[in-house]
Amino acid sequence: MSQGINFGFLDEYAKREVRRSILKAISIPGYQVPYSSREMPMGRGFGTGGLQVTLALIGADETMKVIDQGSDDSVNAVNLRKFIELTCPGIDTTTHLEEASLIQSRHRIPEVPLRADQILVLQVPYPDALVIVEPNESKRKIMHGEADYSRLLVKLYEDIVKFDEITISHRYPTCINDHYIIDPSPIPRYDVPKLHDSEALILLGAGREKKIYAVPPYTKAEPLAFDDMPFRIEDFSDENGQRRVCCQCGSSDSFLDEFINEQGERVYQCSDSDYCELQQEQNNG
């Protein structure tokens, strides 16, 4: 680039290291691969882990989509997209999932299933699902190695004793390929089943915690649960047991955000804005 910045901001050595870590993460599904997370020109916690994965993978012929909480227009998504456009001249960006080859997202997996030629990069604040039961990282590593998740299961059981159900709303612990349990990033429970048998490669990057892990295509991903207390997703039923619908597109099978409109009424709208617009276009013929 003219200002002396390398394509993709990271130097080639850094990109190679991230790519090697990604290959290792794919080879050992769910294993948290340590890497030397670089300083980025934005605060850690704003998606620097996801961004480094993206910048190590992106090529000049890429079409990139950046999503934050299902929306392409929120501050985090706009800033990351601008940064990628600035440091990766020649790439295309899009808000349409269908056109994207590389998708970076925070807090959501798109509503429409991803294809085998797409890669999803999720931004991760806390990569280790065991952190809620064990503060010491070297002990957690041993627990992961031995697939010793008994304390995590006890934690879920305590939830059931106290609240009659597992109350975890996001970052739901999920077992990958019958061994490692991952923190799938702050996606809602609704998105967890999309990890299972996904056609697309799913990569998770934690910048502050310096970890990369992966759910490779067609891999088993099972949310933790008990035989008599199965995993369930969010319930969008109203007081009469009717499934709520999106106030914009009328969809009755999407993940809904709740908000209060100008009249002070509680309304529901698709969290995935691209999906919602697509439904509205189809409704209008």
Ligand SMILES: [Zn+2]
């Ligand atoms: Zn909608």
